[in-house]
Amino acid sequence: MSLTAPLTEGAVLATAIGPTVAMVVIGIVAVVAAVHLVVTQNVVHAAVSLMFVLTCVAGTFMLLGAEFLGWTQVLVYIGAIVVLFLFGVMLTRARLGEAELDAPVSQRWAAAGSALLVFGLLSGVFIKVFGNQDILVLSNGGRNAPGVLAEPTTSAELGNDIFGNWVLPFEAVSLVLLAALIGAIVLARRDDPEHVRSRVTRREIEVIDEELGGRS
Amino acid sequence: MKLNFFLVLSAFLFSVGIYGVLARRNAVMLLLSVELMLNGVNIALVAMGVMVGNITGQIFALFVIAVAAAEVGVGLGLILLVYRNKQAVNVDEVDLMKG
Numbered sequence: 084m085s086l087t088a089p090l091t092e093g094a095v096l097a098t099a100i101g102p103t104v105a106m107v108v109i110g111i112v113a114v115v116a117a118v119h120l121v122v123t124q125n126v127v128h129a130a131v132s133l134m135f136v137l138t139c140v141a142g143t144f145m146l147l148g149a150e151f152l153g154w155t156q157v158l159v160y161i162g163a164i165v166v167l168f169l170f171g172v173m174l175t176r177a178r179l180g181e182a183e184l185d186a187p188v189s190q191r192w193a194a195a196g197s198a199l200l201v202f203g204l205l206s207g208v209f210i211k212v213f214g215n216q217d218i219l220v221l222s223n224g225g226r227n228a229p230g231v232l233a234e235p236t237t238s239a240e241l242g243n244d245i246f247g248n249w250v251l252p253f254e255a256v257s258l259v260l261l262a263a264l265i266g267a268i269v270l271a272r273r274d275d276p277e278h279v280r281s282r283v284t285r286r287e288i289e290v291i292d293e294e295l296g297g298r299s
Numbered sequence: 300m301k302l303n304f305f306l307v308l309s310a311f312l313f314s315v316g317i318y319g320v321l322a323r324r325n326a327v328m329l330l331l332s333v334e335l336m337l338n339g340v341n342i343a344l345v346a347m348g349v350m351v352g353n354i355t356g357q358i359f360a361l362f363v364i365a366v367a368a369a370e371v372g373v374g375l376g377l378i379l380l381v382y383r384n385k386q387a388v389n390v391d392e393v394d395l396m397k398g
Contacts, residue, residue: 102300110308117312117335121319126327133331136312140338143305147349149357152364156341159364164334164371171327171375175382183389184325194321202314209306216302216350236354241361249358256365263369270376273383 102146109146113139124184130168137161148235305346312339326378326388330371337367 116135123129137160144153185191245253312335319332341360348356382388 106300106304110304113308114311117315120335121315121322121328121332126325129328129331133334136335136338140312140342143308143342144345144360146300147305147345149345149349149360152345152357152360155361155364159368160334160338164368167371167375168327168331171330171378174379175327175388184323184328186322186324186391191322194318197321198314198318201317202310205310205313206307209303209310213302213306217300236357240354241357244354244358245361252362256362260365260369263372267372267376270373271379 105142106146109139109142113143126172126184127169130165130172133168134161134165137165150235151238151241152236302346302350305342309339309342309346312336312342314339324389324391326381326390326393327375329390330374330378333374334367334371337363 113136116132116139120129120132120136123132137156141153141156141161144150144156186194316332316334316336316339319335320329323329323332341363344356344360344363346356348354348359378388381393385392
């Protein structure tokens with residue numbers, strides 16, 4: 084993706100068109116998948132559209148030259164979090180195709196209103212402040228020519244910064260992850276042995292009853 | 300490429316996430332929408348970082364991803380617990396601590 088060598092006019096044009104097309108495609112897919120996520124009545128479909136959105140976000144990161152982040156997104160989000168969600172859907176047996184996924188209509192209208200308001204405010208501010216600014220002219224401290232993709236950030240740069248300027252937050256995040264791991268285990272494990280035992284016994288009684296009933 | 304494309308996309312994902320959080324009653328759907336919002340913020344962070352020409356935005360986004368992973372783990376654990384006790388994942392039915 085990095086094109087720092089001197090370029091001819093045609094090459095500059097080509098590199099400018101390629102990312103733009105990719106950008107538009109990614110944008111359309113992301114928007115459609117995001118809207119489908121919040122209106123679908125099927126939880127599994129919602130998880131799959133989240134996967135589409137996450138893939139598009141990974142693509143956006145790559146377009147912006149954040150390669151490491153893009154692959155992290157693919158590994159952590161698409162690889163782990165979506166699978167976790169599917170497990171959650173499976174274990175809670177969220178009934179598929181039932182209307183109780185959504186709040187009442189009045190609340191949905193209010194939600195749509197607030198979402199529109201937030202979108203209008205945010206995009207209005209963005210458009211007013213950044214206008215027609217081209218992202219590539221300013222990237223990498225102005226080293227890139229207009230229309231040429233930003234130089235990708237190497238993982239070495241990222242690692243130097245994380246383990247230099249951001250060591251403390253990094254360690255804090257590792258503690259947060261550890262706490263979340265232990266917390267999730269404590270929350271999700273079934274720790275009333277009596278309940279389990281009584282269930283097993285009941286099942287055993289049923290089996291014995293069936294056998295007795297079959298014999299007599 | 301225009302900076303505003305990324306920023307407006309990020310604002311859109313964030314707002315759709317807000318709609319999802321407010322308009323859904325299934326707790327798993329709520330968590331999915333929160334992920335949407337976090338991703339919108341991540342796009343804005345990275346785009347702004349690229350614009351000013353340093354990588355702090357990317358590092359923030361990395362931290363957001365790590366915290367989101369923790370959040371999903373704990374959140375799904377909680378949902379599982381609620382489901383086990385109430386046989387439902389409808390957030391309207393979980394009003395034990397309502398004053």
